[in-house]
Amino acid sequence: DADVTQTPRNRITKTGKRIMLECSQTKGHDRMYWYRQDPGLGLRLIYYSFDVKDINKGEISDGYSVSRQAQAKFSLSLESAIPNQTALYFCALLDIKVDEQFFGPGTRLTVL
């Protein structure tokens, strides 16, 4: 957890609002990921980035956008939030030397 920070940790917003979730890392890894977790569904990949110029859609990218402002920062945006985007959102980075994805502590988002 300590290598990946996410802000905010909790957020309540209203339908139609634009919201941004921030993720940052201190270890200089290139590959970063955004996941969504829903009860009974596990985690699903929203977007991933292999470096600053490489952004890729995951399995559930509709309604989301991302920005890789720098190697250390990977932001997830909801342009117009809707209630079924209420979920727990996780950012992760891949340490390719050890074949492991490290996850942040998550952001709990509620859309009313």
Add this chain to the structure above:
Amino acid sequence: QQQVKQSPQSLIVQKGGISIINCAYENTAFDYFPWYQQFPGKGPALLIAIRPDVSEKKEGRFTISFNKSAKQFSLHIMDSQPGDSATYFCAASMASNYQLIWGAGTKLIIKP
């Protein structure tokens, strides 16, 4: 379409017993199979992972068994302890892209 099916959804085991969680996958191109452990309020953390060139991998009390022909793999927790109580996720990916496809999770409770 769920490409990784995990069972059971929940599991209660007595302290000292063996906990077994099963997963089945569909995509024969998958070649990386991790298990993640998640405690409440935390992000998932890698517990143990296997590649299909071996049928079993053991790390302490945790063992992955892998059956390539059946497209199944399982997590065994020996001498289960109350501190093992958590949600466990299996996942699968191709090592070329590390896009993890997750199972739905198993909530494990170890009774003292």
